[in-house]
Amino acid sequence: MSYVRSTFRHPNLPRNDLGFTVDYYEGSLSTLCAGCGHDSITASIAQACFELNIEPHKVAKLSGIGCSSKTPAYFLSNSHGFNSVHGRMPSIATGANLANRDLIYLGISGDGDTASIGMGQFVHVIRRNLNMVYIVMNNGCYGLTKGQDSATADVGSKNKSGNINIYETIDLASLAIELGATFVGQSFSGDKDQLTPLIKAAMNHPGFAFLNIISPCVTFNNNAGSTKSYDYVREHIEATATVDFVPIRKEIKTEYEKGTIQVIKMHDGSEMRLNKLAEDWDPSDKFSAINAMQNAKSRDEILTGLLYMNPECDDLHELLETNEKPLNSLSKADLCPGAEVLKEINESFG
Amino acid sequence: MNKAKINDFVIRFANVNGTGSASANALFMKSIFRMGIPVTPKNIFPSNIQGLPTWYEVRVSEKGYLGRREGIDFMVCVNPQSMSEDVESVRKGGYFLYDNSKPLHEQYIREDINYIGIPLMELSNNAFTDPRLRQLFKNIIYVGALSAFLDIEFDVLVSMLGEQFKGKEKLIEPNIKALKLGVDYVHKNFEYPLDIRVERRDAVGEKIMLDGNTACALGAIYGGATVAAWYPITPSTSVVDAFTKYAKTLRVDKETGKNNFAIVQAEDELAAIGMVIGANWNGARSFTATSGPGVSLMNEFLGLAYFAEIPTVLINVQRTGPSTGMPTRTQQSDILEAAYASHGDTKHILLFPASPDECFEMTAESFDLAEQFQTPVILMTDLDLGMNDHVSDPLKWDDKRQYDHGKVLSAEELDKLENYGRYQDTDGDGVPYRTIPGTHETKGAFVTRGTSRNEQAVYTEDGDAYKRNVDRLIKKWNTVKTRVPEPEFFQEKNESKNGVLFFGTSAYAAEEAIELIEAEGLELDAMRVKAFPFGRSFEDFIDSHEKVFVIEQNRDAQFRSLMLIELGTNPEKLISVLNYDGTPITADNILNQIKSGLEE
Numbered sequence: 001m002s003y004v005r006s007t008f009r010h011p012n013l014p015r016n017d018l019g020f021t022v023d024y025y026e027g028s029l030s031t032l033c034a035g036c037g038h039d040s041i042t043a044s045i046a047q048a049c050f051e052l053n054i055e056p057h058k059v060a061k062l063s064g065i066g067c068s069s070k071t072p073a074y075f076l077s078n079s080h081g082f083n084s085v086h087g088r089m090p091s092i093a094t095g096a097n098l099a100n101r102d103l104i105y106l107g108i109s110g111d112g113d114t115a116s117i118g119m120g121q122f123v124h125v126i127r128r129n130l131n132m133v134y135i136v137m138n139n140g141c142y143g144l145t146k147g148q149d150s151a152t153a154d155v156g157s158k159n160k161s162g163n164i165n166i167y168e169t170i171d172l173a174s175l176a177i178e179l180g181a182t183f184v185g186q187s188f189s190g191d192k193d194q195l196t197p198l199i200k201a202a203m204n205h206p207g208f209a210f211l212n213i214i215s216p217c218v219t220f221n222n223n224a225g226s227t228k229s230y231d232y233v234r235e236h237i238e239a240t241a242t243v244d245f246v247p248i249r250k251e252i253k254t255e256y257e258k259g260t261i262q263v264i265k266m267h268d269g270s271e272m273r274l275n276k277l278a279e280d281w282d283p284s285d286k287f288s289a290i291n292a293m294q295n296a297k298s299r300d301e302i303l304t305g306l307l308y309m310n311p312e313c314d315d316l317h318e319l320l321e322t323n324e325k326p327l328n329s330l331s332k333a334d335l336c337p338g339a340e341v342l343k344e345i346n347e348s349f350g
Numbered sequence: 351m352n353k354a355k356i357n358d359f360v361i362r363f364a365n366v367n368g369t370g371s372a373s374a375n376a377l378f379m380k381s382i383f384r385m386g387i388p389v390t391p392k393n394i395f396p397s398n399i400q401g402l403p404t405w406y407e408v409r410v411s412e413k414g415y416l417g418r419r420e421g422i423d424f425m426v427c428v429n430p431q432s433m434s435e436d437v438e439s440v441r442k443g444g445y446f447l448y449d450n451s452k453p454l455h456e457q458y459i460r461e462d463i464n465y466i467g468i469p470l471m472e473l474s475n476n477a478f479t480d481p482r483l484r485q486l487f488k489n490i491i492y493v494g495a496l497s498a499f500l501d502i503e504f505d506v507l508v509s510m511l512g513e514q515f516k517g518k519e520k521l522i523e524p525n526i527k528a529l530k531l532g533v534d535y536v537h538k539n540f541e542y543p544l545d546i547r548v549e550r551r552d553a554v555g556e557k558i559m560l561d562g563n564t565a566c567a568l569g570a571i572y573g574g575a576t577v578a579a580w581y582p583i584t585p586s587t588s589v590v591d592a593f594t595k596y597a598k599t600l601r602v603d604k605e606t607g608k609n610n611f612a613i614v615q616a617e618d619e620l621a622a623i624g625m626v627i628g629a630n631w632n633g634a635r636s637f638t639a640t641s642g643p644g645v646s647l648m649n650e651f652l653g654l655a656y657f658a659e660i661p662t663v664l665i666n667v668q669r670t671g672p673s674t675g676m677p678t679r680t681q682q683s684d685i686l687e688a689a690y691a692s693h694g695d696t697k698h699i700l701l702f703p704a705s706p707d708e709c710f711e712m713t714a715e716s717f718d719l720a721e722q723f724q725t726p727v728i729l730m731t732d733l734d735l736g737m738n739d740h741v742s743d744p745l746k747w748d749d750k751r752q753y754d755h756g757k758v759l760s761a762e763e764l765d766k767l768e769n770y771g772r773y774q775d776t777d778g779d780g781v782p783y784r785t786i787p788g789t790h791e792t793k794g795a796f797v798t799r800g801t802s803r804n805e806q807a808v809y810t811e812d813g814d815a816y817k818r819n820v821d822r823l824i825k826k827w828n829t830v831k832t833r834v835p836e837p838e839f840f841q842e843k844n845e846s847k848n849g850v851l852f853f854g855t856s857a858y859a860a861e862e863a864i865e866l867i868e869a870e871g872l873e874l875d876a877m878r879v880k881a882f883p884f885g886r887s888f889e890d891f892i893d894s895h896e897k898v899f900v901i902e903q904n905r906d907a908q909f910r911s912l913m914l915i916e917l918g919t920n921p922e923k924l925i926s927v928l929n930y931d932g933t934p935i936t937a938d939n940i941l942n943q944i945k946s947g948l949e950e
Contacts, residue, residue: 028808057795060632060787073797073809080787081797082631084624085654091579091621095628095636096787098577098612103632103788121624124617316612323608327576328633328786332753334610335574337600339747345568346744349558 017053025049025056027074037189037215037230038068038137042075044192045106045135048199049076052247059104060096064089064118067144068110068137068215087118090125093132094316100326101317104203105132112142115151115170122172126179129207131315133199136172136210137189139217140228147220158225173307174293176210177286182313183209184289185306188233189216193242194305200245201306206267207313214302238296240281240305241274266311274306283309355546357387357412359423361496364436365489366429368400374489375406377514378496379739381506383559386551388414388741390858392734392934397584397677403432412553416741417859418936423546424500426492428470433458445499445544447492466540468495473531478524487528494532501543503550504533558706558744562735563639565706566665567592568745569713570637571600574753575663577636578613579625581644584677585733586667589639590615619644623651623664630661631798633758633786635717637663642671642684645691645728652726653692654800656823659773659782661720661756665713665729667736670932679932680733682854683904688728689882689912695820697827699727699834700882704857706742709735712835712880714747722756723830724784732903734855734934757783764793771805772796773819780826827883834881837888840864846873849895850927850944853879853909856901856935863940872948874899879909884916892919899944901927903935925950 013021025046030039049056056078063069065086072081084092093107114122114136125134140153149157152172153165173186183205187195195213202209214233216222222229227236241262248270264272264283274283281292289308296303323330365371372393379391390409396402409419421441427433427448434457440446442462448454450467459465474488497504507529515521536542566589570578580590590613597611616622622638629636640648645666655662668684670676688700699719703709709731716727757777764770764785770793773782785794796807804815837851840861852860857878864876877891892898892913902909907926913919927943929935 055791057788057791061797062628078792078795080785080795081799082628083797083799083801084627085650085800088620088624088651091616091624092628092631094614094621095577095579095625095630095634096632097628098614098625099629099632099634099636100788120617121621124621128614316614320612320614321609322612323603323606323610327610327612327629330574330576330610332574334603335576335601336572336747339749341600342568342572342745342747346558349560 016050018055020050022047022050024078025076027072027077030074031070032067033219035218036067037139037217038071039074040189040192041135041137041195041213041215042071044195044199046075047192047196048203051196052200052203054104054203058102059106061106061108062089062093062096063108064110064113066110066113066142067217068108069113071108071137087113087116088121089113090118090121090130090134094125094128094130097130097132097316098322099328101131101322102326105130106203107132107134109134109136111136111138111140111150111152111172115172123179126176126181126208126210128316129180129182129313129319131207131317133202133205133209133211136212137215138172138212138228139215139221140226141217141221143217143220147217154227157227158223160220160223171293173210173212174290176212177289177308181210181308182207183309185210186212186214186302186304188214188237188304190230190234191237191304194239197243197245198306201243201266201272204245204247204266204268204270205309205311207315233302236301237304238278238301240278240283240292240303240307241276243306244273244275246271246273264309264311272306272309278303283307355423356549357410357551359546360407360409360419360421361424361426362408362422362436362439363406364425364427364429364432365404365406366431367396367398367402367404369489370486371404371406371428371489373514374493375408376739377490377507377510378493378502379408380510380559381497381502382408382410382548383554383741384506384510385503385548386554387412387548388416388553390416390418390741391739392418393738394933395678403429410548412551414553414741415858415862415937417862418934420936420938426496428488428492437463445546447495449488466499468492468532468535473535474528477527477531483524487524490525490528491532494529495536496532497529498533498536498542499540499544499547501547501549504529554741556744557741559739559741560706561588561737561739562703562706562709562731563588563667563737564592565709565742565745566639566713566729566731566736567596569710571596572710572747573635573714573717575635575637575717576611577625577629577634578611578638579616579622579629579636580638581616581619581622581640583619583641583644585669585737586639586641586644586665588737589665589667619647620651623648623662626664627651627655627660627662630720631787635663635721635753637665637717639665639667641667641669642687643674645684645687649692652698653694653696655726656692656696656698657694658798658800659724659784660798661717661724662726663713663716663720663729664726665731668730668732676932678733680855680934681903681930681932682730682732682856683908683930684730685902685904685908685912688730697883699723699725699830701727701729701835702853702880703729703731703735704854704878705735706740707745710745715835718754719834721758722754722833723781723826724756725826730854732855757781759783759785759789759794761790764790767793770794772807773803773822774805775822775825779829780822780824781829782822831883831885834883834885836885837880837891838878839887839891840876840878844875844891844894846875847895848873848897848899848948849875849877849891850899850901851877851879851891852901856903859935859937859940860901862937863944866937866941867944874944882912884913889917892917892923896923897925897947898923899925899927899947901935901940903929905930
């Protein structure tokens with residue numbers, strides 16, 4: 001555990017368009033184990049928000065229960081957070097989003113919180129295409145209760161106490177695509193270069209954006225024989241593409257190495273530029289995404305990067321035809337029909 | 351022959367569910383209400399869509415007794431399945447109307463009641479060709495026959511058909527034809543009207559007739575609810591159905607045509623209450639409606655809302671438990687589960703409406719209370735109140751009334767504050783200040799959590815900080831006691847030796863029972879409880895009486911237990927009057943239990 005955070009900051013840290021440095025996007029000190037993958041992900045979230053010039057108070061951070069669900073305290077200290085109950089973050093996010101469609105909703109969950117106790121809510125929040133980013137920090141085990149296998153542990157994977165998982169794994173990314181998620185990506189906590197632009201694109205997506213991020217548990221599931229250890233994951237990841245998220249009206253500087261470049265226009269004019277590495281893969285085609293994942297799996301590889309996206313989608317507010325003005329900003333004048341109307345209603349019961 | 355019973359009788363219809371009897375029976379009931387006579391209908395229905403016995407009981411009472419009364423004066427039996435018990439249930443000298451298209455079996459013959467055979471099926475088959483209409487009009491024919499026997503004004507029935515089929519005028523004519531078939535058959539074959547009958551009165555006045563669930567839905571519309579999340583469960587489903595119906599006409603933005611509301615049918619009750627908590631956390635008034643099994647599932651989240659201090663409104667339309675119990679029968683058996691829902695030390699505000707107008711008023715008020723105290727408010731209605739029509743005072747709304755959002759800090763207020771602590775007791779009433787996400791760039795943000803925290807909302811396992819917080823919650827609870835609705839007292843001063851208390855739908859029968867008791871020369875002070883926690887005047891009532899009868903509709907005397915827990919009342923003082931067979935409590939039942947309690 002890192003007890004002390006240095007207060008020293010480089011005097012010339014770069015500033016974003018709002019004039020903030022990246023440390024403005026940090027939170028309180030992490031209490032997770034030193035080397036925990038989750039801390040790398042929170043750093044990427046802070047970096048993504050910094051680069052996107054997001055005002056922190058316009059973000060709501062939501063989580064369930066578990067190591068991953070503690071992390072909303074560790075980034076964006078000027079954002080409201082809600083560390084709710086186990087497996088129920090999606091319902092909190094749904095209600096919050098319905099109340100105010102103008103905020104950015106960032107949900108943080110874990111593999112236990114999502115793939116077991118929270119499976120019902122996960123499935124249904126996808127169906128509704130709630131406009132949010134849903135991140136699973138996936139380490140294949142229950143860290144807070146000392147390392148039991150979770151439902152995303154691979155068959156045959158060995159945990160620290162030597163137990164070998166005998167049950168079939170739940171592949172959350174494939175499931176999300178099957179269920180109609182409109183943005184699905186997969187990444188690794190150790191790959192910041194891939195993760196940060198992916199988070200940026202997810203935050204810019206106008207519907208449900210799911211990111212399954214493999215995030216090794218250094219204490220309980222980083223041993224030889226585990227398929228969620230740093231070493232194993234590093235050796236077995238294969239990217240669909242290198243991703244660059246280009247906000248609207250921003251100059252494009254990135255140089256691309258090889259393969260074909262595919263540009264995906266986002267709803268607001270920003271762009272996602274993919275330097276494709278995977279063959280026979282088209283991010284706008286669900287089947288090719290699932291095929292690519294299955295093909296990688298058959299080679300014992302984990303496919304990362306953007307997997308699928310449909311930027312032209314209706315989110316829950318559009319489906320429900322709610323007012324553009326956030327519901328939480330409506331006044332009595334907007335909401336209460338008044339005594340005269342009630343008189344007519346009374347007459348209808350005469 | 352009985353003494354003539356004008357405007358004072360009970361009629362029961364025995365039908366098969368799914369045969370269209372509900373609308374015919376409602377037509378009958380409403381026609382008597384329109385003649386200025388108070389009526390109370392009770393739908394006694396199965397948890398089934400088609401084919402099982404269902405009953406509809408109407409008490410007609412010029413005196414305005416709106417509780418159930420035992421004993422059937424007139425039975426309309428069109429269901430062979432239940433005929434045996436239906437024959438048995440008729441009072442001596444009462445009437446039994448049946449379909450004599452087939453002869454009545456000997457086993458159903460009693461010497462002490464009057465039989466009225468009308469060939470309903472035959473009349474309908476001869477007049478109509480469509481098989482579905484034949485079935486439906488059989489019901490309208492008996493309504494016609496009843497109008498002749500009971501002297502119901504035919505014009506009233508005709509005008510109601512006109513209202514019912516507005517826009518579908520083609521249907522009016524055949525309905526009138528069916529009514530007339532019934533009337534004519536009676537005119538030709540029987541003496542009419544009977545000794546049991548109605549006479550026009552002016553005993554209804556301004557009163558309206560509606561069910562509690564609709565009134566709750568309107569209360570949510572008027573109370574400013576914008577987000578409704580729910581999971582279908584009998585008997586609460588029609589709350590959100592009615593909310594949807596009214597929102598679609600009353601809550602659409604005039605300029606844009608967009609909705610000033612959002613309704614989500616959730617995947618289960620856990621998600622429903624989660625959405626409600628999420629929306630309220632983010633500053634929108636939000637509610638859910640459910641019944642006992644749903645409240646069981648919502649326990650975990652209710653504990654979170656209590657501990658993290660988030661306004662939450664839950665309408666609990668109680669049904670007969672435990673477990674799945676009798677889903678279509680009534681009870682008041684969620685008192686303890688609702689009062690202390692969730693693990694750990696928790697307590698919740700309960701409101702007990704007794705009539706549709708109170709359902710409206712209390713639902714609207716529950717949003718104020720939930721926001722003022724940043725805690726769950728559970729409205730405790732039941733199947734009888736929620737799903738049956740009741741004669742009610744008109745719904746009232748004062749346009750000067752404002753929504754009270756409680757202690758919510760604006761950006762300007764945050765700017766003026768040196769230090770903000772979400773869980774600080776600034777005013778000494780135990781109620782802290784909250785902030786809504788997105789309010790201020792740099793001030794007022796915190797992490798809401800179900801874990802323990804200090805005044806600044808920072809996670810802590812420090813025992814002192816934990817204790818300070820939960821002790822403040824008790825301070826808040828004591829403030830709540832001074833703000834929830836006061837009980838209704840039926841006397842100026844508590845002067846009688848003994849008292850009786852009741853709440854919710856027991857009120858109808860209890861008020862009648864008190865009159866019956868007083869007619870026998872006995873005295874009782876009475877109190878109708880409207881809320882939990884109990885305030886000063888509630889305690890005074892208990893203290894001023896030797897014995898207090900506690901009327902409630904559950905087996906375990908849960909309300910009495912609540913009093914023992916909260917007030918430490920001497921248990922010997924509290925005498926339970928219970929009813930828990932799934933039907934609404936009756937005045938006779940209360941009277942008998944109180945009399946035997948007084949004798950002891």
